[in-house]
Amino acid sequence: MSSTANSSPLTSPNRHKIVVCTDLGPALPLLTERHDIDVFLVQFAWMLQNVVGASGLVVCFQDIVDREVVDAAGPNLRVVSTISVGYEHITLEVMADHGIQVGYTPDILTDAVADSAVMLALMASRRAGQSYTFVKDNQWPTFHWTPFAFCGSQISTTSFSPTRTVGFLGFGRIAHAVLQRLSAFGITHCIYTPRPGAPDQAARDENLRSHLNLVSVAQVDLQTLARKSDVLFLLAPGGEATRHLIDEAFLRLMRPTSVLVNNGRGSVVDSTALAKALKEGWIWGAGLDVVDEEPQVGPEHPLVKEPKCVVLPHIGSAALETREEMARLTARNVLAGVLGERLPVGLDY
Numbered sequence: 001m002s003s004t005a006n007s008s009p010l011t012s013p014n015r016h017k018i019v020v021c022t023d024l025g026p027a028l029p030l031l032t033e034r035h036d037i038d039v040f041l042v043q044f045a046w047m048l049q050n051v052v053g054a055s056g057l058v059v060c061f062q063d064i065v066d067r068e069v070v071d072a073a074g075p076n077l078r079v080v081s082t083i084s085v086g087y088e089h090i091t092l093e094v095m096a097d098h099g100i101q102v103g104y105t106p107d108i109l110t111d112a113v114a115d116s117a118v119m120l121a122l123m124a125s126r127r128a129g130q131s132y133t134f135v136k137d138n139q140w141p142t143f144h145w146t147p148f149a150f151c152g153s154q155i156s157t158t159s160f161s162p163t164r165t166v167g168f169l170g171f172g173r174i175a176h177a178v179l180q181r182l183s184a185f186g187i188t189h190c191i192y193t194p195r196p197g198a199p200d201q202a203a204r205d206e207n208l209r210s211h212l213n214l215v216s217v218a219q220v221d222l223q224t225l226a227r228k229s230d231v232l233f234l235l236a237p238g239g240e241a242t243r244h245l246i247d248e249a250f251l252r253l254m255r256p257t258s259v260l261v262n263n264g265r266g267s268v269v270d271s272t273a274l275a276k277a278l279k280e281g282w283i284w285g286a287g288l289d290v291v292d293e294e295p296q297v298g299p300e301h302p303l304v305k306e307p308k309c310v311v312l313p314h315i316g317s318a319a320l321e322t323r324e325e326m327a328r329l330t331a332r333n334v335l336a337g338v339l340g341e342r343l344p345v346g347l348d349y
C-alpha cells in the first residue's frame with residue numbers, strides 16, 4: 001500500500017493500480033493484502049495528480065468523476081466504485097464511452113436510511129430539535145411545565161385522529177422500507193409521485209396496501225402530493241431532473257400541520273423557500289439529512305436557524321454494520337472491475 005500526496009505514483013509492471021479516495025475501514029485489507037494490486041490512498045483533491053495509470057477508483061458521493069478524471073487516468077481505467085447508492089456524481093455517458101464499469105451500494109443501506117428517515121420524521125413533528133436545544137441551553141430549570149408547551153404534530157393515528165397520509169417523492173426500496181415501518185404507527189393512506197415515464201405499478205401497490213394493512217396506496221401528481229401529505233418523505237435521486245422540485249409554489253400548497261423529511265439529495269429542495277415556509281408556518285416542521293448547500297451548512301444557514309428544522313450532516317446510512325458492509329461491497333466491486341470480471345453490484349447503463 002502506498003499513501004501519496006501530489007506526485008504521480010509509478011506502479012510495478014503487471015500490477016493493477018487502485019486509487020482509493022475514501023475510508024474503507026475494515027474492508028481495505030481486501031485490496032491491500034493482494035500481491036497483484038498497488039493501492040494508493042489519496043484525498044480526492046489530489047486525484048488528478050495521482051490517477052494516471054489507475055485501473056480502478058474508489059470514491060464517495062462527494063467526489064465528482066467526470067471526463068477530466070477519466071482523461072487523467074488514461075486507458076487502463078476499468079472501474080469506478082462508489083460507496084453510495086447515489087451515482088449522480090459519476091458522468092455515466094463518459095463511463096459508457098470508455099467501457100468503464102460503475103459499482104455502487106444499493107440495498108445494503110435501505111434499512112439504515114429508512115430508520116433515520118423515521119427518526120427525522122418523529123424529531124421534526126415532535127419538536128425534538130427545539131426541545132433538545134432548550135435543555136442544552138440550560139432553560140429547563142426555569143421552565144414551568146404547561147400542557148401545551150412543546151406540543152408537536154402526531155404521526156401515529158389514534159381513535160380521536162384516525163387517518164394519516166404519508167407521501168413519497170421517490171417510491172423505491174427505501175420508501176417501501178419507510179412505509180413498512182410507519183404501518184406500525186397506524187398510517188392509513190400512502191401517496192407517491194413516480195418518476196416521469198415509470199411503468200404503472202398498480203399490482204405492486206395493491207400488494208403493498210394489503211400486506212401493510214393500509215386503506216390505499218396511490219400515485220398522485222406533485223400538487224396532490226403537496227396538498228395531502230401529513231408527512232412527506234423526499235427520497236428521489238439528485239441531478240438536474242429533480243433540482244428544486246420542492247420550491248416555494250410546492251411548499252405553499254402543503255398543510256400547516258405537515259412535516260417534510262429529506263433523506264435523498266439536498267438539491268431537491270430550495271433551501272430559501274423551505275426556510276420561508278418554516279418561518280411563515282406554511283408547514284409544521286422539517287427533518288433534513290441533506291441540504292442543498294452541504295457541507296457549507298453552519299449556524300448561520302437559514303435552515304439551521306429555523307427552530308422547527310432538524311438538520312443532520314448526511315448520516316442516513318451511518319450505522320456501523322451498514323457502513324462496513326458498504327465498504328466491503330465497494331472493495332469487492334473495484335476488485336472485480338480491475339480483474340476484468342462482472343461487478344457484484346454494478347450499474348447497467
Ligand code: DGY
Pocket residue numbers: 061083084085086087109316317
Ligand atoms: C448514498 O449512499 O448515496 C448516501 O447519500 C450516502 O450514504
